[in-house]
Amino acid sequence: TPGLRQSIDLWDFSASQWVNVDVRTPSLNVDSVVTVTVANPNRFIQQGTRAMKAQIRYKPAGLLLSPTWQAKIDQVQWRLSP
DSSP states (O other), X not given: OTTEEEEEEEEETTTTEEEEEEXXXXXXXXXXXXXXXXXXXXXXXXXXTOOOOEEXXXXXXXXXXXXXXXXXXXXXXXXXXX
């Protein structure tokens, strides 16, 4: 739906808080790939388990053109770049 903003937050294990790492207009395509580069990615990885936590939120950026909308996330992959 036009009028939405997508926000991606990662959990900072060292500071025990959510950190916003990306805000964008979501793609209206059926399938899309989002790549986010973060500084100091180690703070988002839990020591020992190497787990990561993320939340992806969709919020109105203003007046929505449609009162109903949905987002489906079927796959998440994490990759640390050298």
